[in-house]
Amino acid sequence: MVLARRPDGSLDSQCPVRDVLDRIGDKWSTLILATLAAGPHRFSAFLRAIPDISKRMLTQTLRDLERDGLVARTVFPTRPPSVEYRLTPLGATILEPLASLVQWANRSHAAIKVARMAFDAAG
Amino acid sequence: MVLARRPDGSLDSQCPVRDVLDRIGDKWSTLILATLAAGPHRFSAFLRAIPDISKRMLTQTLRDLERDGLVARTVFPTRPPSVEYRLTPLGATILEPLASLVQWANRSHAAIKVARMAFDAAG
DNA sequence: CTGCATCCCCACGGATACTG
DNA sequence: CAGTATCCGTGGGGATGCAG
Numbered sequence: 001m002v003l004a005r006r007p008d009g010s011l012d013s014q015c016p017v018r019d020v021l022d023r024i025g026d027k028w029s030t031l032i033l034a035t036l037a038a039g040p041h042r043f044s045a046f047l048r049a050i051p052d053i054s055k056r057m058l059t060q061t062l063r064d065l066e067r068d069g070l071v072a073r074t075v076f077p078t079r080p081p082s083v084e085y086r087l088t089p090l091g092a093t094i095l096e097p098l099a100s101l102v103q104w105a106n107r108s109h110a111a112i113k114v115a116r117m118a119f120d121a122a123g
Numbered sequence: 124m125v126l127a128r129r130p131d132g133s134l135d136s137q138c139p140v141r142d143v144l145d146r147i148g149d150k151w152s153t154l155i156l157a158t159l160a161a162g163p164h165r166f167s168a169f170l171r172a173i174p175d176i177s178k179r180m181l182t183q184t185l186r187d188l189e190r191d192g193l194v195a196r197t198v199f200p201t202r203p204p205s206v207e208y209r210l211t212p213l214g215a216t217i218l219e220p221l222a223s224l225v226q227w228a229n230r231s232h233a234a235i236k237v238a239r240m241a242f243d244a245a246g
Numbered sequence: 247c248t249g250c251a252t253c254c255c256c257a258c259g260g261a262t263a264c265t266g
Numbered sequence: 267c268a269g270t271a272t273c274c275g276t277g278g279g280g281a282t283g284c285a286g
Contacts, residue, residue, distance in 0.1 A: 016232030017225050024224070025148030027259075043268050054260055059269060069238025080267040081266090090234050097227045100220040101147065102140050109139030111213050115192025150279075166248055177280055182249060203247040204286085 020094075023068065028053055028061040030098065033087070036071065037095050040086035070094065143217075146191065151176055151184045153221065156210070159194065160218050163209035193217065 023029050028050070035041060035049050046058055053061075062085060065071035070091030074084045087095075146152050151173070158164060158172050169181055176184075185208060188194040193214030197207045210218075 016228040016235075019232060019235065020224060020228035021147065021153055024144070030144060055269070056261090056271095057259060060259090067239055067242040068235045069242075070235075075268095078267095081269095083268065090231060090238070093231065094227055097220070097223040100223045101143060104217055104220040105139040105143035108213060108216065109142060112139075112142065112191045112193075115213075116190055119190040119192075178249070179251095179281090180279060183279090198248095201247095204249095206248065 019068075023064070023070075024098070026061070026064075028057055029065060032058075032061055032065065033070070033091065033094065033098065036085065036087045036091070040084050042085070043083050046085075065091070142191075146187070146193075147221070149184070149187075151180055152188060155181075155184055155188065156193070156214065156217065156221065159208065159210045159214070163207050165208070166206050169208075188214070 031050055031053075032046065035046065041049065043058070046062075047053065047055065050058070062071060062073070066073050066085075069088055072086050072088050072091075074086070076082045076084070154173055154176075155169065158169065164172065166181070166185075169185075170176065170178065173181070185194060185196070189196050189208075192211055195209050195211050195214075197209070199205045199207065
Protein backbone atom coordinates (compact mmCIF):
# COMPACT_ATOMS: atom_id res chain seq x y z
CA MET A 1 0.00 0.00 0.00
CA VAL A 2 3.00 2.23 -0.39
CA LEU A 3 2.77 4.32 -3.52
CA ALA A 4 5.25 7.12 -2.99
CA ARG A 5 8.55 7.64 -1.35
CA ARG A 6 10.79 10.59 -0.65
CA PRO A 7 14.11 10.91 -2.48
CA ASP A 8 15.87 9.57 0.60
CA GLY A 9 13.75 6.46 0.45
CA SER A 10 11.60 7.20 3.46
CA LEU A 11 7.86 6.93 3.19
CA ASP A 12 5.98 10.03 2.18
CA SER A 13 2.99 9.97 4.46
CA GLN A 14 1.66 13.07 2.76
CA CYS A 15 1.22 11.20 -0.52
CA PRO A 16 -2.48 11.43 -1.33
CA VAL A 17 -2.46 8.12 -3.15
CA ARG A 18 -1.00 6.34 -0.20
CA ASP A 19 -3.53 7.97 2.09
CA VAL A 20 -6.41 6.78 -0.03
CA LEU A 21 -5.27 3.26 -0.66
CA ASP A 22 -4.29 2.77 2.96
CA ARG A 23 -7.87 3.55 3.87
CA ILE A 24 -9.32 1.37 1.10
CA GLY A 25 -6.92 -1.33 2.07
CA ASP A 26 -7.80 -1.64 5.70
CA LYS A 27 -10.06 -4.39 6.82
CA TRP A 28 -13.36 -2.61 7.33
CA SER A 29 -13.44 0.82 5.64
CA THR A 30 -14.75 -0.29 2.28
CA LEU A 31 -17.44 -2.41 3.84
CA ILE A 32 -18.55 0.50 6.02
CA LEU A 33 -18.56 2.88 3.07
CA ALA A 34 -20.56 0.39 1.03
CA THR A 35 -23.01 0.05 3.90
CA LEU A 36 -23.36 3.82 4.14
CA ALA A 37 -24.02 4.02 0.41
CA ALA A 38 -27.48 2.65 1.20
CA GLY A 39 -28.17 5.50 3.62
CA PRO A 40 -27.34 6.70 7.15
CA HIS A 41 -26.78 4.10 9.83
CA ARG A 42 -26.70 4.08 13.60
CA PHE A 43 -23.95 2.38 15.54
CA SER A 44 -25.97 -0.69 16.35
CA ALA A 45 -27.27 -0.84 12.78
CA PHE A 46 -23.70 -1.33 11.61
CA LEU A 47 -23.22 -4.16 14.04
CA ARG A 48 -26.28 -5.84 12.55
CA ALA A 49 -25.34 -5.07 8.95
CA ILE A 50 -21.75 -6.23 9.44
CA PRO A 51 -22.09 -9.12 11.88
CA ASP A 52 -18.42 -9.98 12.17
CA ILE A 53 -17.04 -6.57 13.01
CA SER A 54 -16.27 -5.91 16.66
CA LYS A 55 -17.44 -2.77 18.44
CA ARG A 56 -13.83 -1.87 18.89
CA MET A 57 -12.99 -1.95 15.17
CA LEU A 58 -16.29 -0.33 14.21
CA THR A 59 -15.63 2.60 16.52
CA GLN A 60 -12.05 2.94 15.34
CA THR A 61 -12.79 2.70 11.62
CA LEU A 62 -15.71 5.10 11.84
CA ARG A 63 -13.53 7.57 13.69
CA ASP A 64 -10.82 7.32 11.01
CA LEU A 65 -13.37 7.90 8.26
CA GLU A 66 -14.83 10.80 10.23
CA ARG A 67 -11.38 12.30 10.70
CA ASP A 68 -10.79 12.20 6.96
CA GLY A 69 -14.09 13.93 6.34
CA LEU A 70 -15.67 10.98 4.55
CA VAL A 71 -18.25 10.24 7.22
CA ALA A 72 -20.27 12.62 9.41
CA ARG A 73 -21.25 11.71 12.96
CA THR A 74 -24.34 13.21 14.57
CA VAL A 75 -25.25 12.68 18.21
CA PHE A 76 -28.89 12.97 19.23
CA PRO A 77 -29.10 13.79 22.95
CA THR A 78 -31.94 11.40 23.60
CA ARG A 79 -31.90 8.89 26.41
CA PRO A 80 -30.47 6.47 25.72
CA PRO A 81 -28.31 8.42 23.27
CA SER A 82 -28.37 7.59 19.57
CA VAL A 83 -25.71 8.42 17.02
CA GLU A 84 -26.16 8.59 13.29
CA TYR A 85 -23.42 8.19 10.71
CA ARG A 86 -23.80 9.27 7.12
CA LEU A 87 -21.57 9.88 4.12
CA THR A 88 -20.39 13.42 3.65
CA PRO A 89 -20.52 14.86 0.11
CA LEU A 90 -16.80 14.11 -0.08
CA GLY A 91 -17.33 10.58 1.17
CA ALA A 92 -20.00 10.00 -1.45
CA THR A 93 -17.56 10.81 -4.23
CA ILE A 94 -15.36 7.82 -3.44
CA LEU A 95 -18.20 5.41 -4.18
CA GLU A 96 -17.76 5.81 -7.92
CA PRO A 97 -14.06 4.88 -8.18
CA LEU A 98 -14.75 2.14 -5.67
CA ALA A 99 -17.56 0.85 -7.85
CA SER A 100 -15.24 0.85 -10.84
CA LEU A 101 -12.94 -1.47 -8.96
CA VAL A 102 -15.87 -3.67 -7.99
CA GLN A 103 -16.92 -3.84 -11.63
CA TRP A 104 -13.42 -4.86 -12.60
CA ALA A 105 -13.61 -7.60 -10.01
CA ASN A 106 -16.88 -8.90 -11.34
CA ARG A 107 -15.60 -8.84 -14.90
CA SER A 108 -12.31 -10.55 -14.01
CA HIS A 109 -13.03 -13.04 -11.28
CA ALA A 110 -13.69 -15.88 -13.68
CA ALA A 111 -10.37 -15.31 -15.45
CA ILE A 112 -8.57 -15.02 -12.11
CA LYS A 113 -10.13 -18.26 -10.90
CA VAL A 114 -8.96 -20.03 -14.04
CA ALA A 115 -5.48 -18.55 -13.68
CA ARG A 116 -5.24 -19.72 -10.10
CA MET A 117 -6.28 -23.25 -10.92
CA ALA A 118 -3.80 -23.40 -13.78
CA PHE A 119 -1.04 -22.02 -11.57
CA ASP A 120 -1.79 -24.43 -8.74
CA ALA A 121 -2.03 -27.36 -11.11
CA ALA A 122 1.35 -26.49 -12.60
CA GLY A 123 2.89 -26.17 -9.14
CA MET B 124 -11.33 -5.49 3.09
CA VAL B 125 -14.31 -7.78 3.60
CA LEU B 126 -17.09 -7.03 1.18
CA ALA B 127 -19.25 -10.11 1.23
CA ARG B 128 -20.49 -12.60 3.70
CA ARG B 129 -22.53 -15.76 3.55
CA PRO B 130 -26.04 -15.86 5.03
CA ASP B 131 -24.62 -17.53 8.11
CA GLY B 132 -22.24 -14.66 8.60
CA SER B 133 -19.08 -16.46 7.61
CA LEU B 134 -16.73 -14.92 5.11
CA ASP B 135 -17.28 -15.77 1.48
CA SER B 136 -13.76 -16.28 0.23
CA GLN B 137 -15.11 -16.82 -3.28
CA CYS B 138 -16.39 -13.26 -3.42
CA PRO B 139 -14.66 -11.63 -6.39
CA VAL B 140 -14.78 -8.21 -4.79
CA ARG B 141 -13.04 -9.44 -1.70
CA ASP B 142 -10.42 -11.16 -3.84
CA VAL B 143 -9.66 -7.96 -5.71
CA LEU B 144 -9.62 -5.58 -2.81
CA ASP B 145 -7.54 -7.93 -0.72
CA ARG B 146 -4.91 -7.75 -3.43
CA ILE B 147 -5.23 -4.00 -3.83
CA GLY B 148 -5.14 -3.70 -0.10
CA ASP B 149 -1.92 -5.53 0.56
CA LYS B 150 1.20 -3.59 1.13
CA TRP B 151 3.02 -3.97 -2.18
CA SER B 152 0.71 -5.14 -4.99
CA THR B 153 -0.45 -1.75 -6.18
CA LEU B 154 3.07 -0.38 -6.18
CA ILE B 155 4.29 -3.34 -8.21
CA LEU B 156 1.41 -3.00 -10.66
CA ALA B 157 2.11 0.71 -11.00
CA THR B 158 5.77 -0.05 -11.62
CA LEU B 159 4.86 -2.60 -14.29
CA ALA B 160 2.61 -0.07 -15.98
CA ALA B 161 5.80 1.57 -17.22
CA GLY B 162 6.96 -1.66 -18.85
CA PRO B 163 8.47 -5.05 -18.03
CA HIS B 164 10.88 -5.26 -15.12
CA ARG B 165 13.46 -7.73 -13.92
CA PHE B 166 13.65 -8.85 -10.32
CA SER B 167 16.56 -6.61 -9.45
CA ALA B 168 14.95 -3.72 -11.31
CA PHE B 169 12.05 -3.90 -8.86
CA LEU B 170 14.41 -3.77 -5.94
CA ARG B 171 15.89 -0.58 -7.37
CA ALA B 172 12.51 0.92 -8.32
CA ILE B 173 10.99 0.10 -4.93
CA PRO B 174 13.89 0.56 -2.53
CA ASP B 175 12.09 -0.38 0.67
CA ILE B 176 10.63 -3.70 -0.39
CA SER B 177 12.43 -6.80 0.81
CA LYS B 178 13.35 -9.64 -1.52
CA ARG B 179 11.06 -11.83 0.48
CA MET B 180 7.99 -9.65 -0.02
CA LEU B 181 8.84 -8.93 -3.64
CA THR B 182 9.03 -12.63 -4.42
CA GLN B 183 5.85 -13.36 -2.53
CA THR B 184 3.80 -10.52 -4.01
CA LEU B 185 4.97 -11.23 -7.55
CA ARG B 186 4.01 -14.85 -7.12
CA ASP B 187 0.55 -13.91 -5.88
CA LEU B 188 0.06 -11.60 -8.84
CA GLU B 189 1.31 -14.29 -11.18
CA ARG B 190 -1.00 -16.84 -9.64
CA ASP B 191 -3.95 -14.54 -10.27
CA GLY B 192 -2.90 -14.12 -13.90
CA LEU B 193 -2.15 -10.41 -13.57
CA VAL B 194 1.58 -10.74 -14.06
CA ALA B 195 3.55 -13.02 -16.39
CA ARG B 196 6.96 -14.38 -15.40
CA THR B 197 9.51 -15.31 -18.05
CA VAL B 198 12.81 -17.01 -17.24
CA PHE B 199 15.71 -16.52 -19.62
CA PRO B 200 18.14 -19.43 -19.22
CA THR B 201 21.21 -17.24 -19.36
CA ARG B 202 23.97 -17.47 -16.81
CA PRO B 203 23.41 -15.93 -14.39
CA PRO B 204 19.67 -16.37 -14.99
CA SER B 205 17.45 -13.38 -15.58
CA VAL B 206 13.71 -13.22 -15.06
CA GLU B 207 11.35 -10.74 -16.62
CA TYR B 208 7.97 -9.77 -15.23
CA ARG B 209 5.33 -8.02 -17.27
CA LEU B 210 1.62 -7.27 -17.03
CA THR B 211 -0.67 -9.76 -18.72
CA PRO B 212 -3.55 -8.38 -20.80
CA LEU B 213 -5.75 -9.09 -17.78
CA GLY B 214 -3.32 -7.35 -15.48
CA ALA B 215 -3.28 -4.31 -17.72
CA THR B 216 -7.04 -3.92 -17.36
CA ILE B 217 -6.81 -3.20 -13.64
CA LEU B 218 -4.73 -0.10 -14.25
CA GLU B 219 -7.76 1.90 -15.32
CA PRO B 220 -9.92 1.37 -12.20
CA LEU B 221 -6.78 1.82 -10.15
CA ALA B 222 -6.09 5.10 -11.91
CA SER B 223 -9.63 6.23 -11.17
CA LEU B 224 -8.90 5.75 -7.49
CA VAL B 225 -5.62 7.61 -7.83
CA GLN B 226 -7.45 10.47 -9.51
CA TRP B 227 -9.93 10.56 -6.68
CA ALA B 228 -7.04 10.76 -4.26
CA ASN B 229 -5.46 13.65 -6.10
CA ARG B 230 -8.77 15.50 -6.27
CA SER B 231 -9.56 14.90 -2.62
CA HIS B 232 -6.35 15.01 -0.68
CA ALA B 233 -6.59 18.73 0.01
CA ALA B 234 -10.09 18.34 1.44
CA ILE B 235 -8.99 15.35 3.49
CA LYS B 236 -6.05 17.24 4.87
CA VAL B 237 -8.31 20.09 5.93
CA ALA B 238 -10.77 17.64 7.49
CA ARG B 239 -8.00 16.00 9.49
CA MET B 240 -6.66 19.25 10.82
CA ALA B 241 -10.14 20.37 11.81
CA PHE B 242 -10.84 17.04 13.49
CA ASP B 243 -7.56 17.03 15.37
CA ALA B 244 -8.00 20.65 16.42
CA ALA B 245 -11.46 19.88 17.77
CA GLY B 246 -10.20 16.84 19.64
C1' DC C 247 21.04 -12.85 -10.38
C1' DT C 248 17.02 -14.86 -8.49
C1' DG C 249 15.22 -16.52 -5.23
C1' DC C 250 14.19 -19.75 -0.57
C1' DA C 251 14.58 -20.63 4.58
C1' DT C 252 14.68 -19.11 9.06
C1' DC C 253 14.10 -16.21 12.88
C1' DC C 254 11.67 -12.78 15.14
C1' DC C 255 9.05 -8.63 16.25
C1' DC C 256 5.09 -5.93 16.66
C1' DA C 257 0.73 -3.92 15.36
C1' DC C 258 -3.69 -5.41 13.79
C1' DG C 259 -7.48 -6.80 15.45
C1' DG C 260 -10.67 -10.31 18.22
C1' DA C 261 -12.76 -11.25 22.95
C1' DT C 262 -14.35 -9.69 26.97
C1' DA C 263 -15.71 -6.69 30.59
C1' DC C 264 -16.90 -2.15 32.13
C1' DT C 265 -19.03 2.91 31.85
C1' DG C 266 -22.11 7.22 30.99
C1' DC D 267 -27.33 2.62 23.23
C1' DA D 268 -22.78 3.81 22.24
C1' DG D 269 -18.93 3.49 23.23
C1' DT D 270 -14.06 2.63 26.37
C1' DA D 271 -10.42 -0.23 28.53
C1' DT D 272 -7.61 -4.19 28.73
C1' DC D 273 -5.65 -8.35 27.49
C1' DC D 274 -3.78 -11.27 24.20
C1' DG D 275 -3.13 -14.34 19.96
C1' DT D 276 -1.97 -14.33 15.18
C1' DG D 277 0.33 -13.38 11.11
C1' DG D 278 2.33 -9.83 8.12
C1' DG D 279 6.44 -8.64 7.01
C1' DG D 280 11.55 -7.07 7.97
C1' DA D 281 16.50 -8.89 8.48
C1' DT D 282 19.67 -12.08 7.52
C1' DG D 283 21.91 -15.96 5.57
C1' DC D 284 22.08 -19.71 2.21
C1' DA D 285 21.39 -22.03 -2.52
C1' DG D 286 21.08 -22.88 -7.56
